[in-house]
Amino acid sequence: MESLGVLLLHPFNAYLEQELDRRFRLYRFWETPREEFLRAHAGAVRAVVGNASYGADAALIDALPALEIVASFSVGIDRVDLAKIPQADRYVRAGLWKSRGDYTLTTRFSGKRVGIIGLGRIGQAVAKRVEAFDCPVSYHQRTEQRATYPSYTYYPSVVELAANSDVLVVACPLNAQTRHIVSREVMEALGPSGVLINVGRGPHVDEREMVAALADGRLGGAGLDVFEDEPNVPEALLGMDNVVLLPHVGSGTNETRKAMADLVLGNLEAHVLSKPLLTPVV
Structure with missing residues (x-):
């Protein structure tokens, strides 16, 4: 598979980080000061992976000239309690x-x-x-x-x-x-x-x-x-x-977080292979 430069914004899931490192060329945003990282690697980043807390803001997107896709590791789910x-x-x-x-x-x-x-x-x-x-x-x-x-x-x-x-x-x-x-x-x-x-x-x-x-x-x-x-x-x-x-834990199970990581990986691989994204936002 074509090598894809992926920028992971935060270490929010060990499985996702491991798989990104195995399948793509992974850059860890937290390991290097922002400006230093952008000077050295901005042109190599074609994908960004964030979540609800660590997103790709307009300034970061503008600073990545080769950026093609932003994948979000984020989801919500219901918790209803009427029975006290x-x-x-x-x-x-x-x-x-x-x-x-x-x-x-x-x-x-x-x-x-x-x-x-x-x-x-x-x-x-x-x-x-x-x-x-x-x-x-x-x-x-x-x-x-x-x-x-x-x-x-x-x-x-x-x-x-x-x-x-x-x-x-x-x-x-x-x-x-x-x-x-x-x-x-x-x-x-x-x-x-x-x-x-x-x-x-x-x-x-x-x-x-x-x-x-x-x-x-x-x-x-x-x-x-x-x-x-x-x-x-x-x-x-x-x-x-x-x-x-609740402390924003609607998706806080091992199974759900793995499924979220697999969805991020599936979207990135679909993009590299020029296939339809699994969950596009247009």
């Missing part, structure tokens, strides 16, 4: 089951109306899983896909979607149009019994408005794998019992 499992776990660990008796009743997930913002690959995976719990699925995105998903209900606005959902899942790409797509108005529409799940990116949600809505009881609960200013989490959220907080 973390709270129930703490109840048992504190010995309260024995001293106080049975834990308070919760609400079941089956049958809940699930609205999904962004019916892409991740949104489809969420829909497939919640359908197994007999949950009606609704969605919002730029275009309706009635022929592809005849059993799903499409809403032309996020506010309408939220007003007709018990659980609202954010799974769309982040761009200028989707920044703060979950606004105060959307949270008001979701309501005091609604649950917001964000497995996209932190800036999808107006975090300040969300914290206020949760504190005031205008929003029932939230499951958050991402935040606006990671790793900084709003202090107010830490003391709330109606939220589940």
